[in-house]
């Protein structure tokens with residue numbers, strides 16, 4: 114069931130100074146994302162949660178989803194303290210009906226979407242093509258590729274001129290890592306999807322960002338390389354800041370592709 118916080122949309126952010134309250138332009142320049150509506154998928158942990166936190170600091174109202182309901186409740190409680198409205202909806206992005214219900218909840222609560230961040234994703238244990246079970250392959254493709262398509266196509270009617278869609282891909286969208294065939298294929302496919310979407314939406318004034326992080330210190334690594342050197346990875350907060358900076362650009366400009374990597378390179 115969808116949960117929402119009680120702060121009304123019209124309520125001013127506690128960060129606003131009286132001066133900013135009078136001079137709307139100052140607010141726009143300082144907090145260009147303030148009162149924008151952002152839908153972020155996969156926000157119960159990791160990069161998605163870090164992006165939700167960073168957007169809340171910017172004053173964005175949030176619609177958040179994931180499958181883990183108790184984590185979603187915790188995230189709702191945490192981010193509502195930022196004086197932004199937070200709608201959390203349990204949703205499995207692999208499930209078309211689930212996704213439609215989630216977008217319906219967003220439409221009822223907010224009416225439109227200014228920012229869509231397709232972030233939900235999974236990895237799989239390091240297995241060669243001859244070892245990888247088809248069930249594993251299907252789950253990764255359904256989540257990382259089809260899930261991105263389902264959420265985007267359901268959300269598009271709510272997305273208008275000036276909005277931004279940021280798809281969290283990976284450097285695995287452009288290069289391959291042996292033992293990660295389903296992950297690599299899902300991300301290569303998601304880059305093709307993202308680039309196509311950008312051209313389809315260009316005339317409508319909707320920008321599409323292909324976001325390609327390198328190794329980021331999240332639970333994802335427990336799945337395919339538990340011993341990976343965490344100290345060399347980028348933090349999810351840093352990755353989130355890079356996305357938010359890209360989202361802040363004015364409507365006439367865009368970063369079409371954004372890579373952020375550990376300074377030491379790939380692991």
Ligand SMILES: NC(=O)c1ccc[n+]([C@@H]2O[C@H](COP(=O)([O-])OP(=O)(O)OC[C@H]3O[C@@H](n4cnc5c(N)ncnc54)[C@H](OP(=O)(O)O)[C@@H]3O)[C@@H](O)[C@H]2O)c1
Pocket residue numbers: 154155156157158159160161178179180181182184204205206207232233234235256257260281282283284325326327328329330331332333334
């Ligand atoms: N960590 C990295 O090094 C790295 C690098 C490049 C790109 N990425 C990408 O960043 C994204 C987030 O990964 P992460 O590293 O933050 O991993 P994570 O910590 O495991 O977080 C994954 C998030 O996705 C959600 N999710 C997974 N399957 C879902 C589904 N079927 N429906 C809805 N939500 C789902 C999870 O929530 P629930 O379990 O509650 O559903 C969780 O909130 C992924 O797309 C990943 O490929 C990660």
